[in-house]
Every structure is written in structure tokens, then in C-alpha cells.
Amino acid sequence: xxxxxxDLVRARPRTAPARLWALPPVAVLALVFLYxxxxxxxxxxxxxxxxxxxxxxxxxxxxxxxxxxxAGATVGCLVLGFVLAxxxxxxxxxxxxxxxxxIDVFLSFPSFLVTLAxxxxxxxxxxxxxxxxxxxxxxxxxxxxxxxxxxxxxxxxTYFTPFVVRPLLAAFSQVDTAQLEAASSLGAKPARVVxxxxxxxxxxxxxxxxxxxxxxxxxxxxxxxxxxxxxxTTLPTLVYGKAILESDYPAACVVxxxxxxxxxxxxxxxxxxxxxxxxxx
Amino acid sequence: MSDRTGSGVRFDGVTVDYDGHTVLDxxxxxxxxxxxxxxxxxxxxxxxxxxxxxxxFVRPAAGRVHVGGRxxxxxxxxxxxxxxxxxxxxxxxxxxxADNVAxxxxxxxxxxxxxxxxxxxxxxxxxxxxxxxxxxxxxSGGQQQRVAIARxxxxxxxxxxxxxxxxxxxxxxxxxxxAELARLHRELPHMSMLxxxxxxxxxxxxxxxxxxxxxxxxxxxxxxxxxxxxxxxEFTASFVGNANLLxxxxxxxxxxxxxxxxxxxxxxxxxxxAATLCVRPHLVGLGPGPNTLRGTLAEVQWRGATHxxxxxxxxxxxxxxxxxxxxxxxxxxxxxxxxxxxxxxLIGAIGTEAGHGRDHR
Numbered sequence: 001x002x003x004x005x006x007d008l009v010r011a012r013p014r015t016a017p018a019r020l021w022a023l024p025p026v027a028v029l030a031l032v033f034l035y036x037x038x039x040x041x042x043x044x045x046x047x048x049x050x051x052x053x054x055x056x057x058x059x060x061x062x063x064x065x066x067x068x069x070x071a072g073a074t075v076g077c078l079v080l081g082f083v084l085a086x087x088x089x090x091x092x093x094x095x096x097x098x099x100x101x102x103i104d105v106f107l108s109f110p111s112f113l114v115t116l117a118x119x120x121x122x123x124x125x126x127x128x129x130x131x132x133x134x135x136x137x138x139x140x141x142x143x144x145x146x147x148x149x150x151x152x153x154x155x156x157x158t159y160f161t162p163f164v165v166r167p168l169l170a171a172f173s174q175v176d177t178a179q180l181e182a183a184s185s186l187g188a189k190p191a192r193v194v195x196x197x198x199x200x201x202x203x204x205x206x207x208x209x210x211x212x213x214x215x216x217x218x219x220x221x222x223x224x225x226x227x228x229x230x231x232x233t234t235l236p237t238l239v240y241g242k243a244i245l246e247s248d249y250p251a252a253c254v255v256x257x258x259x260x261x262x263x264x265x266x267x268x269x270x271x272x273x274x275x276x277x278x279x280x281x
Numbered sequence: 282m283s284d285r286t287g288s289g290v291r292f293d294g295v296t297v298d299y300d301g302h303t304v305l306d307x308x309x310x311x312x313x314x315x316x317x318x319x320x321x322x323x324x325x326x327x328x329x330x331x332x333x334x335x336x337x338f339v340r341p342a343a344g345r346v347h348v349g350g351r352x353x354x355x356x357x358x359x360x361x362x363x364x365x366x367x368x369x370x371x372x373x374x375x376x377x378x379a380d381n382v383a384x385x386x387x388x389x390x391x392x393x394x395x396x397x398x399x400x401x402x403x404x405x406x407x408x409x410x411x412x413x414x415x416x417x418x419x420x421s422g423g424q425q426q427r428v429a430i431a432r433x434x435x436x437x438x439x440x441x442x443x444x445x446x447x448x449x450x451x452x453x454x455x456x457x458x459x460a461e462l463a464r465l466h467r468e469l470p471h472m473s474m475l476x477x478x479x480x481x482x483x484x485x486x487x488x489x490x491x492x493x494x495x496x497x498x499x500x501x502x503x504x505x506x507x508x509x510x511x512x513x514x515e516f517t518a519s520f521v522g523n524a525n526l527l528x529x530x531x532x533x534x535x536x537x538x539x540x541x542x543x544x545x546x547x548x549x550x551x552x553x554x555a556a557t558l559c560v561r562p563h564l565v566g567l568g569p570g571p572n573t574l575r576g577t578l579a580e581v582q583w584r585g586a587t588h589x590x591x592x593x594x595x596x597x598x599x600x601x602x603x604x605x606x607x608x609x610x611x612x613x614x615x616x617x618x619x620x621x622x623x624x625x626x627l628i629g630a631i632g633t634e635a636g637h638g639r640d641h642r
Contacts, residue, residue, distance in 0.1 A: 181358070182371040183388075184358040185337075185365040186385030
């Protein structure tokens with residue numbers, strides 16, 4: 001009976017009332033997203049704002065820091081993620097399934113949790129420094145990188161690596177074990193099997209996971225604010241600083257527009273890559 | 282530990298356990314250099330496990346595996362130098378046909394010119410020379426399997442392992458590939474082949490000897506003729522070809538079955554002993570003759586060239602494959618079947634563990 005009703009609804013021709021249903025989502029989208037976006041763009045067009053901001057050292061430094069942090073985090077996540085996924089998928093060890101499942105849970109953690117954890121380990125009064133001062137009697141420990149860009153990089157790699165591992169594990173589960181066996185019976189050592197059989201299969205997943213990490217680390221706010229508070233400024237924290245701390249809204253909007261352009265461009269790239277990866281299967 | 286020159290495979294009490302249960306139980310078997318040995322058995326009989334033990338993908342819990350007189354039990358797969366062809370072809374999808382075939386040679390760091398020559402040679406041998414530039418996905422199943430065979434042959438292995446290589450192909454292609462494999466073996470007479478299959482026709486067609494496996498154990502081993510014409514166990518009789526297996530009692534100069542005395546070569550069986558009489562369905566005739574049995578016709582299957590009659594004789598099912606009948610008798614009719622004394626084989630009490638009442642197919 002239910003199926004019949006559903007069929008009737010589906011069979012009904014698309015008429016004007018059906019098109020009316022598109023209105024509420026479009027209205028909501030316009031109200032909460034497009035309109036504020038337009039406001040930001042309009043605010044950024046305040047005369048002289050672009051020249052002032054784009055010419056400032058603060059902006060150029062932040063842009064440079066943002067790009068190299070994002071690129072560094074992406075490369076780090078790809079390398080670490082590939083190695084981890086390889087071990088999880090192809091080296092059977094007790095508990096590997098539990099670890100793979102934990103990675104799923106990890107994806108749902110808030111980013112500042114990682115930062116907090118790193119603070120407890122490497123912070124000025126963290127475990128690592130505590131062990132050092134306890135052992136040597138020095139006043140300060142040797143680990144003092146958390147507030148530098150390297151600390152941000154470490155936190156971002158820790159937090160974003162699962163985003164690479166997840167698609168890789170999915171790709172590796174598609175790799176035919178018989179292919180790996182054929183390769184090794186033909187005389188290929190494990191390194192050659194990884195390079196010539198597994199690597200080509202992993203490429204689409206690496207591209208997809210890598211672009212995702214690139215976009216996400218470009219826009220990361222929490223980790224940078226938590227970890228690099230003193231010395232590290234990226235575009236998102238620069239927006240925050242200009243708008244909230246200096247009340248310089250035109251400048252904040254200019255930085256925001258640049259950030260938006262950067263990440264939508266990369267998102268377009270990511271979609272293109274993942275579509276090609278999807279077509280490849 | 283006798284060292285053999287040439288190649289071949291020797292299983293020496295090979296036992297494989299998986300999750301605490303034995304999937305291969307103390308296998309002793311020798312494949313002579315240049316011999317085609319079929320491992321024939323139903324699924325779960327341990328035949329694939331035996332093959333994987335040779336390739337190095339399973340580690341025996343006990344026993345040794347020798348290839349070419351060399352103990353390879355502890356060697357990793359990539360150091361065994363064995364060719365392997367599997368049911369799913371397992372070609373590398375991102376490599377062209379020629380690169381697939383050259384894979385093993387490159388892994389061995391063979392010089393470029395020689396790699397190219399041997400790749401072309403292997404592709405020629407399997408009739409795939411014209412497809413070198415294609416990708417595997419552009420080929421049919423049969424062509425992909427030829428490439429997989431070329432890839433295994435390119436490294437010039439002394440031993441070729443084939444794991445159900447034809448099971449994914451349809452019937453017509455399968456018989457063509459069987460002829461092809463037989464030709465390959467004639468052209469490469471020094472290569473031993475270990476051929477895993479559940480298909481008796483493939484085993485009978487291709488193998489010099491057949492090893493019959495069931496429930497993790499080797500049940501029988503012999504030439505196809507030996508196993509087909511004079512099976513030693515009921516399992517062999519029913520798995521290598523079709524068989525009527527009739528429970529009989531040995532008498533002086535024959536056997537008694539369902540209250541009738543049949544003339545068959547009794548061999549050394551002692552009168553009064555229980556035994557099983559194996560008669561191939563296609564050697565059973567309709568109508569009176571030597572060793573006539575009377576029964577009720579229960580089923581008629583027309584198979585084109587033949588009619589298969591199922592007849593109940595004294596409470597036992599008996600199959601007769603007859604050349605196409607112009608007018609098959611009606612169901613329920615009383616019919617007579619007969620068979621020549623020399624066409625029957627008496628199987629001793631040795632193999633009775635296979636059990637009565639199994640499906641004789």
C-alpha cells in the first residue's frame with residue numbers, strides 16, 4: 001500500500017507547485033549564507049582597503065605562513081597517512097581492526113582536543129619537559145616548539161592524518177590480494193609490490209584525501225589559535241585579529257575574501273580530482 | 282632427502298593449520314619434472330592450500346616443500362621462482378599487457394633487450410602478440426587469462442602453478458583453453474605443472490597424473506586411466522567421472538546384489554565380504570544381456586546426444602546413460618538393464634568411508 005502511494009507521488013508530473021518547494025531552501029541559503037557573504041565582499045570594497053591590506057607586511061606574512069603550513073600539513077599527512085594505512089591494511093597485527101575503527105572515531109573529535117593533548121605532552125609544564133627537568137634538575141625543558149609554526153604543523157598533521165588514512169583504507173580494501181600474490185610470485189620484493197601495485201591503486205585516494213587536508217588546514221582556526229597564539233598568524237586568525245581585536249572591518253573582510261577565494265579554488269580542484277578518481281573506478 | 286636434478290615438486294608430510302583446524306593433513310606427493318599433476322577435489326578439500334604452500338603464501342605447520350630438489354619451506358614467495366596463474370587472472374590493471382608480462386623480468390632486473398625479447402616470446406606463445414599495447418580491461422576474460430599465463434611463463438619457471446585457471450570462463454572458451462594449455466605443455470616439456478581444479482574433465486584431459494583430495498587429505502593418486510577405469514575408492518569412483526556404486530556381497534565367481542548373482546571379476550576378494558561394485562553409467566545398456574537387472578524407471582532426462590535413465594533396482598538408484606533413444610520407455614515401466622562383466626570394478630572395503638547413498642551425479 002505504501003509503495004503504491006509512493007509511486008503515485010513520484011508519477012505526478014512536475015508542475016509549478018513542485019518548483020515552489022525549491023523556494024524555502026534557496027531563501028534560507030540566501031539569508032544565512034549568500035547575504036552575509038555579499039556583505040563581506042561589499043565591506044571589503046571600501047576604497048583603499050585592498051591596497052592597504054595586500055601591501056601590509058602582516059598580511060603577506062600571514063598569507064605565506066598559511067600557505068606553507070597548509071602545504072606542509074598536507075605533505076606530512078600524505079606521507080604519514082600512506083604509511084599508516086599501508087600497515088593497517090596489509091600487515092596483519094592483533095588489534096589492527098580496532099585501530100582502524102578508532103580512526104573513524106578520531107574523525108569526529110574536535111581539533112582543539114589534539115592541541116590540548118600536545119600541550120600536556122610538550123607544553124612548558126607538560127610530561128616531556130617534566131621528565132627532563134626531573135632528570136636533569138634544569139629549570140626549563142628542551143621542548144619549546146609548540147607556540148612556533150612547527151607546533152602548529154605537528155598539531156595539524158596529527159589531527160588531519162586520519163582524513164587521509166580513511167579514503168586510503170577504502171582504496172586498499174579494493175586491492176585484489178591475488179594481485180599482490182602474483183607480484184611476489186613473479187619475484188617482486190615487498191618494496192616493489194608497494195611501488196608498482198599498491199601505489200597506483202592508492203593515487204586517486206591520496207589525491208582526494210590530500211586536497212581535503214589542504215583545504216581544511218588552509219581554513220584551520222582552532223589549532224592555530226590554541227597552539228601558535230603568540231607567534232603564528234594565518235589568514236583565519238588575521239581575520240579574527242582585525243575584526244575582533246582591532247575593529248578594522250574592511251581589512252578583515254579583504255583577508256576573508258582572499259581566504260574564501262583560495263579555498264573555493266582549491267575546493268574546485270578537489271572536486272575535479274575526486275570526480276576523475278571516481279570515473280577511474 | 283633425495284636431491285633431484287631437474288625440477289618438480291615434492292610435498293613431504295605437509296600439514297597446514299588454519300585457525301586451529303587442519304586444512305591440509307600430512308600431504309605426501311611428488312610431481313616429477315615435466316609432469317602435469319592435477320589436484321582434484323571438491324571445495325574445502327585442501328587442494329588450493331597445497332598449491333599455496335608451494336607458492337609460499339601459506340606456511341606449513343609441519344613438513345617440508347621441495348621445488349627442484351631445493352627445500353623452499355622457509356623461503357618467501359619472491360625467492361621461489363615459481364609461475365602462478367589464478368582464477369581471477371590478477372593482472373595489474375594500470376599496466377599495459379606487455380608491461381604486465383614484463384613485470385617478473387623487471388623484478389629480476391633482466392637486461393632491457395632480453396626483457397623485451399622474452400616478453401614478445403611469451404605473448405607469441407599464448408597468441409596475445411597483437412594485444413601488447415592494450416590495457417587488461419580492454420580484453421575479454423579468455424584473453425586476460427592468456428596474458429596471465431604469458432606473465433607467468435615469461436620468467437621461465439620450472440614449475441607452473443594453476444589455481445582453477447578456467448573456472449571464470451564459459452564452457453566454449455574453457456575447452457579451447459584446455460587444448461591451449463595442453464599445447465603449451467607440449468612446447469615446454471620440461472616445465473612441471475600443478476593444476477588445481479574441481480572439474481574432472483579438466484583433470485582427465487590435461488593431467489599425466491591426478492591426485493584426488495577430500496577433506497584435507499590425499500585420497501588417491503594415479504594416471505587418469507587408472508583412476509577412471511579401476512578406482513580404488515568409492516570417492517575416487519564418484520569424483521573422477523560418474524559412477525553407479527552398488528553395495529554387494531562377494532560370492533564364489535561373482536557378487537550378489539539385490540538377490541541376484543552378477544558375474545564380475547572378483548579379484549582377491551574373499552567370498553562373503555561386503556564390497557562396492559562400480560559401474561559407469563555410459564557402460565550400462567538397456568534390455569536383456571549379461572548381468573541383467575530388473576527395475577522400475579523413475580526418471581528420464583533427455584540430454585540431446587544421450588538419454589539418462591534413473592532406474593530403481595531392488596531399492597537402489599541406478600543410472601544409465603544411453604545413446605539417444607528414439608522412443609524412451611514410459612515412466613514407471615519395468616525395464617531391464619545390463620552391463621558387461623569386464624566393465625564393472627569391484628571396490629574393496631578400503632574406501633567405504635566415503636559412505637553409501639552419496640549423489641552419483
